[in-house]
Amino acid sequence: MYRVLAERYPYAHCELDFSTPLELLVATILSAQSTDVRVNQVTPALFSRYRTAAEYAGADRSEVEELIRSTGFFRAKTDSLLKLGQALVERFDGEVPGRLDDLVTLPGVGRKTAHVVLGNAFGVPGITVDTHFGRLVRRFGWTEETDPVKVEHAVGALIPRRDWTMLSHVVIFHGRRTCHARKPACGACPIARWCPAYGTGETDPERARKLLTYELAPKADG
DNA sequence: ATCCCGAGGG
DNA sequence: CCCTCTGGAT
Numbered sequence: 001m002y003r004v005l006a007e008r009y010p011y012a013h014c015e016l017d018f019s020t021p022l023e024l025l026v027a028t029i030l031s032a033q034s035t036d037v038r039v040n041q042v043t044p045a046l047f048s049r050y051r052t053a054a055e056y057a058g059a060d061r062s063e064v065e066e067l068i069r070s071t072g073f074f075r076a077k078t079d080s081l082l083k084l085g086q087a088l089v090e091r092f093d094g095e096v097p098g099r100l101d102d103l104v105t106l107p108g109v110g111r112k113t114a115h116v117v118l119g120n121a122f123g124v125p126g127i128t129v130d131t132h133f134g135r136l137v138r139r140f141g142w143t144e145e146t147d148p149v150k151v152e153h154a155v156g157a158l159i160p161r162r163d164w165t166m167l168s169h170v171v172i173f174h175g176r177r178t179c180h181a182r183k184p185a186c187g188a189c190p191i192a193r194w195c196p197a198y199g200t201g202e203t204d205p206e207r208a209r210k211l212l213t214y215e216l217a218p219k220a221d222g
Numbered sequence: 223a224t225c226c227c228g229a230g231g232g
Numbered sequence: 233c234c235c236t237c238t239g240g241a242t
Binding site (some may be wrong): 014015016028029031032033034035036038039072073076080107108109110111112113116128129130131132133148168172175176180181182 | 238
């Protein structure tokens with residue numbers, strides 16, 4: 001299934017705009033519960049205004065809030081960015097660390113964000129379990145876990161390590177383009193023949209509800 | 223488990 | 233109106 005998806009989305013990549021590890025880290029923090037398109041609308045002005053960890057550490061709170069407001073959660077994200085700048089200056093000499101254990105100690109940085117930075121700025125293979133990835137691999141029947149760390153380990157055991165970053169990209173692309181949360185376009189899906197969730201009623205409201213709330217059994221019937 | 227929070231689709 | 237969008241901290 002992975003190979004078919006990889007052939008379907010050979011151009012899959014991180015769609016956040018960035019030119020440095022710090023920019024990617026900031027963009028990824030802003031992407032929480034927001035679309036990459038919206039994040040890319042605010043980051044040019046943000047990156048132009050703040051170029052170093054020290055500049056985030058000393059930034060004016062209300063100014064940052066206005067710059068990132070449209071991405072949602074703007075007070076919490078502003079708080080994260082200022083504290084992130086402080087933490088980078090105080091503990092990492094102003095540089096973005098390239099190790100998972102270090103990244104997850106930073107304010108506003110969880111495992112998902114850390115893997116995005118590692119995979120796309122440092123070339124370290126990692127599985128990014130976001131809302132799309134979790135939903136799709138459960139539909140695929142690759143795992144029934146809902147805890148992101150358990151999903152990461154279960155899927156990691158199925159796919160070679162060198163493919164982990166691209167796997168994350170193609171699964172997320174598939175989630176955005178075809179295997180939507182609410183109304184998956186199974187008719188356009190290249191792996192429908194292997195998918196336990198295929199044909200379980202994208203037109204049936206109750207089935208669709210179960211599909212999106214992850215209550216769907218791996219295989220309905222025979 | 224709950225909060226943070228805005229914008230767009232259906 | 234309700235749901236979703238590349239989550240994280242309490």
